């Protein structure tokens with residue numbers, strides 16, 4: 099039995115996404131026509147033995163999030179629950195805080211996914227790798243160029259065994275071209291090192307502040323406190339992928355991710371791609387149109403356009419490389435090219 103945890107952060111995170119994230123929380127921002135984390139949920143639901151998906155974050159559970167969870171549970175026929183942190187606990191603190199919920203039912207392993215990544219999520223392959231040689235931590239890695247790598251967690255592996263020998267989070271000088279994708283498979287043993295960090299932080303916090311209000315109490319940084327600390331000790335391994343992957347931190351990067359997912363739909367969800375029909379708008383390349391959108395027949399859309407719920411598009415609109423958010427109206431003859439998110 100398997101579980102998955104999606105780290106969705108909270109309102110103070112994702113500031114580079116404003117103002118787009120004011121209306122919908124960033125994890126629900128539409129990428130290729132569906133909320134960002136629906137791509138994660140679809141991938142998890144396809145793994146045989148997946149029992150439950152937990153979203154961990156520090157958002158107040160508002161109406162869009164609740165509605166999304168209800169719809170997703172029905173669609174994927176899986177329990178999908180939101181667990182709210184009482185304060186931002188970092189990338190590892192929530193995993194430790196909610197360890198009882200994660201381990202309930204005795205999962206063999208659990209996936210941990212950053213919400214703000216776009217990927218083809220090779221989860222079943224990661225599971226095969228884990229079953230072949232179980233270790234507490236399996237990280238998904240990909241390659242980046244020297245300059246880009248500095249923005250990510252960087253991994254030095256043993257190329258024969260794929261053990262992580264050295265891990266540096268966002269180094270200031272070049273360390274490795276293998277970067278951390280923010281997609282992991284942990285065994286239940288992974289929670290032991292998290293407990294050690296938690297206990298050490300509590301002690302250090304009490305030394306620093308006898309009032310017990312030390313702000314770091316409960317916070318665990320998975321990357322620095324666990325991966326960097328345990329690298330080279332036979333506990334952390336990396337699986338390299340050459341599949342699609344990108345981070346979604348800004349409106350521009352959402353457009354890039356949308357392009358990747360739209361092209362992936364050719365294989366995974368051809369029904370989501372708009373087709374040219376007689377009397378309908380002209381479609382160029384990969385385009386998603388929500389069934390409730392009203393698009394004038396003289397519009398020309400694509401490539402890489404995603405049209406949201408209830409959008410109205412007047413005569414002669416021409417759009418490419420764009421995400422049009424729900425409810426937007428594009429007047430007749432409006433046109434747009436990269437990068438554009440209309441709302």
Ligand SMILES: Nc1nc2c(ncn2[C@@H]2O[C@H](COP(=O)(O)OP(=O)(O)O[C@H]3O[C@H](CO)[C@@H](O)[C@H](O)[C@@H]3O)[C@@H](O)[C@H]2O)c(=O)[nH]1
Pocket residue numbers: 105106107108111154155156183185186187188189192211212213214215249250251252267268277278279280321345
């Ligand atoms: N629940 C919860 N989630 C959090 C918190 N802080 C961050 N997250 C979530 O954890 C993920 C990582 O967020 P960041 O802390 O902003 O890290 P990053 O700059 O995106 O870098 C991470 O991801 C890269 C891949 O995209 C990695 O390369 C890098 O090593 C690191 O893991 C995001 O999905 C974010 O929403 C928190 O306090 N609580």
